[in-house]
Amino acid sequence: MSLKVELENVGGLMHTRNFSLERGVNRIRAPNAEGKTSFTKALELLVLSGEELRGKGYYGNLFVGSEEAVGVRLSGDINHERRFGRIGQENLKEIGTSSLVGSNGDRIINVCFAVPGNRLIGDFLARRGVKNYIDLLAGAENYEKAQTALQEIDHIVTTKIQHYRDLLIRLEEYEKQKKEDEKELEKLRGKFAKKPLLDEKEIFEDFGRYNKRKQELDHLNEDIASIRGKLQELEEAIESAKDNIKRYESQIQVIKTQHPRIDARLNEIANEIPIKRSDFSKSEEAYKKFKERQEMKVAIDQKEANIKRAEERIEEFKKQTLGVEDLEGKYDFIQFVKNHLEIRKNQIVEEIRGTFNRQVIELYKRLGFRDFDNIEIGPDFRISVTRKKGGKIIENFPLEALSTSERITIAIAFLLSAKNEYVQDFPFFVLDELITSYDPKRFDIVKDHLKRSEDYVVITELATDISDVEVIHES
Amino acid sequence: LESKLIAITSASRGVLSRKNVEEIEKTINEYYERWKA
Numbered sequence: 001m002s003l004k005v006e007l008e009n010v011g012g013l014m015h016t017r018n019f020s021l022e023r024g025v026n027r028i029r030a031p032n033a034e035g036k037t038s039f040t041k042a043l044e045l046l047v048l049s050g051e052e053l054r055g056k057g058y059y060g061n062l063f064v065g066s067e068e069a070v071g072v073r074l075s076g077d078i079n080h081e082r083r084f085g086r087i088g089q090e091n092l093k094e095i096g097t098s099s100l101v102g103s104n105g106d107r108i109i110n111v112c113f114a115v116p117g118n119r120l121i122g123d124f125l126a127r128r129g130v131k132n133y134i135d136l137l138a139g140a141e142n143y144e145k146a147q148t149a150l151q152e153i154d155h156i157v158t159t160k161i162q163h164y165r166d167l168l169i170r171l172e173e174y175e176k177q178k179k180e181d182e183k184e185l186e187k188l189r190g191k192f193a194k195k196p197l198l199d200e201k202e203i204f205e206d207f208g209r210y211n212k213r214k215q216e217l218d219h220l221n222e223d224i225a226s227i228r229g230k231l232q233e234l235e236e237a238i239e240s241a242k243d244n245i246k247r248y249e250s251q252i253q254v255i256k257t258q259h260p261r262i263d264a265r266l267n268e269i270a271n272e273i274p275i276k277r278s279d280f281s282k283s284e285e286a287y288k289k290f291k292e293r294q295e296m297k298v299a300i301d302q303k304e305a306n307i308k309r310a311e312e313r314i315e316e317f318k319k320q321t322l323g324v325e326d327l328e329g330k331y332d333f334i335q336f337v338k339n340h341l342e343i344r345k346n347q348i349v350e351e352i353r354g355t356f357n358r359q360v361i362e363l364y365k366r367l368g369f370r371d372f373d374n375i376e377i378g379p380d381f382r383i384s385v386t387r388k389k390g391g392k393i394i395e396n397f398p399l400e401a402l403s404t405s406e407r408i409t410i411a412i413a414f415l416l417s418a419k420n421e422y423v424q425d426f427p428f429f430v431l432d433e434l435i436t437s438y439d440p441k442r443f444d445i446v447k448d449h450l451k452r453s454e455d456y457v458v459i460t461e462l463a464t465d466i467s468d469v470e471v472i473h474e475s
Numbered sequence: 476l477e478s479k480l481i482a483i484t485s486a487s488r489g490v491l492s493r494k495n496v497e498e499i500e501k502t503i504n505e506y507y508e509r510w511k512a
Contacts, residue, residue: 051488104485145484145491149499333507337476344477 003078003427003456008071011038013469021458023077024451025474029463036460039469040115040430042072043458046082047426048105050094053084059092069095078427101425108426110136111418114411115432124411127400131381134352137418143345150338157331164324171317178310185303192300195293203290210283213276220269227262353377359417360410367413368445375410383410405439412446416453427455433462451475476506 005019013035019028030036041059053059070092071083080100084092099105110119110133120133135141361375373393374386383399399407412435419429429450436443436459450457451474463470479502487495 051486054488139481139485142481142484145487146480146499149480149484149491149496150503152496153500153503329511330504330507333510334503337480337503337506341477341480 002076004073004075005042006071006073006075007039007042008069008073010042010070010072011035013038013042017469019469019471021456021471022473022475023455025447025457025459027459027461027472027474028469029461029466029472030469031463031467034467035469036433036462040113040432040458040460043428043430044105044109044113045072045084045092046074046080046100047102047108049099052105053092053094074100102423104139107136107139108423111415111423112426112428113430113432114415114435115430116434118411118415120414121408121411121435124399124407125404127407129381129399130356130377130383130414133414134349134356134377134381137352137422138345138348140345140349143341147338147341150334150341154331154334154338157327157334161324161327161331164321164327167317167321168324171314171321174310174314174317178307178314181303181307181310185300185307188296188300188303192293192296195296203286206283207287210279213279217273217276224266224269227266231259231262353381355421356414356417359420360413363416363420364410364413367409367416367449369409369442371406372410375413385410405442408435408438409442409446419454429454429457431457431459433460447474476502 003021005021007013007017007019009015010017017035019039028036028039045059048059069083069085071081073081078100082097082100083095085095087093102108114121116122119136120130123130123132357376361372364372364375372385372387374395375383376385377383384396385399385402386393386395387397388394399410402410416429419426431443431446431450436446447457447459480499483495483498483502484491491499
């Protein structure tokens with residue numbers, strides 16, 4: 001059975017172009033800039049979701065034709081179609097179609113496409129370890145994103161708990177204050193009960209009466225002062241008016257007759273003053289006692305109001321802090337989930353490391369290579385090999401020290417291991433000419449293996465003897 | 476719970492949006508209620 005691949009408006013392959021792939025190796029041959037990359041990118045589009053395409057402008061740039069829609073259609077052995085519309089100049093969106101397999105297109109591409117952009121190949125060429133690639137396969141980023149989101153939620157919950165705790169502290173303060181107020185109130189009530197009950201009306205009338213007397217006394221004192229002043233003036237006038245004595249004799253006579261009467265009145269008033277003063281101080285004393293009692297009553301009322309207000313606040317705070325225990329439980333639950341995600345992420349990463357440690361050396365040998373007896377990822381995710389050199393076995397030989405073609409060969413063994421384990425249902429394995437060109441002899445060995453192990457192997461090749469794309473099958 | 480959370484995070488590219496975080500919070504609340512029971 002063969003597989004028909006129809007591309008519509010894909011990059012360098014304008015309009016509708018049909019290709020036929022056979023099981024085994026399919027060499028996509030073309031001169032430079034004639035559509036080899038467009039072909040492999042079109043296969044990538046079979047699995048990328050709209051979400052994964054977002055922001056990846058280079059897919060948009062592939063479709064430079066004037067058409068608004070592009071498509072990739074498989075028929076024959078597999079029947080599937082994907083269509084895309086443009087978003088602006090650079091981005092694409094899916095139009096009513098779905099991924100060929102699964103949902104993690106980015107992972108599939110990084111497993112089944114041995115192209116320069118492949119993350120594992122990129123890391124191996126840069127002599128980096130395999131940690132990033134294992135994280136990609138494990139979906140570690142998704143665990144980390146979930147942990148970050150939980151951290152945010154955690155922060156919100158912690159802030160709420162802190163707020164509730166502050167309320168609880170204030171609640172405690174109010175309760176303490178209330179107790180103190182209650183004690184004081186009890187004391188005040190005891191004292192108040194001992195105070196004799198006074199007749200308020202009588203006290204006020206009495207106080208009013210005596211207050212009036214006090215005013216009268218004050219007026220009398222003023223009168224006396226005024227009369228004394230006048231006497232003083234008159235005496236001075238007598239002294240100074242010697243020349244007029246005769247003229248004023250009759251007046252002097254009148255004044256002299258008045259003088260004893262005024263003196264008598266003054267004496268009377270002087271006698272009244274101590275009596276009135278004594279009456280007034282009695283009244284003042286009674287009023288003072290009455291005022292004390294009144295003030296005590298006001299203090300009691302005040303305390304009672306304070307206690308009532310405290311009770312209302314306590315009640316309100318109790319309502320507000322009702323959820324605090326639940327929030328503390330939720331906080332514990334979030335910690336539990338966060339820890340669980342961390343454990344699970346590490347578990348998945350370790351499982352993948354274990355799988356690679358078991359499978360990569362086997363695949364490497366199955367590919368037909370015998371340079372290494374073991375290929376191992378250490379706990380630090382650095383790769384080392386066991387190799388024979390001059391009859392000696394060298395263990396823990398670092399990947400970084402191997403040649404580029406040796407590293408690329410090991411990378412392909414990693415990709416095939418990952419494909420066997422995680423992307424079994426994607427029917428293509430793509431090899432770019434840049435990858436195969438490092439060591440054509442080694443590549444021929446790899447190709448022989450791929451013919452047997454993979455459904456559709458697509459290998460791009462630069463051809464200078466033709467002017468258009470051609471597909472050569474090698475079964 | 477793990478698969479629900481991972482489904483939410485894997486459906487979004489890059490940094491999670493406010494909407495994603497709210498969805499995660501909703502899921503956490505739902506599972507917390509079950510956990511309590």
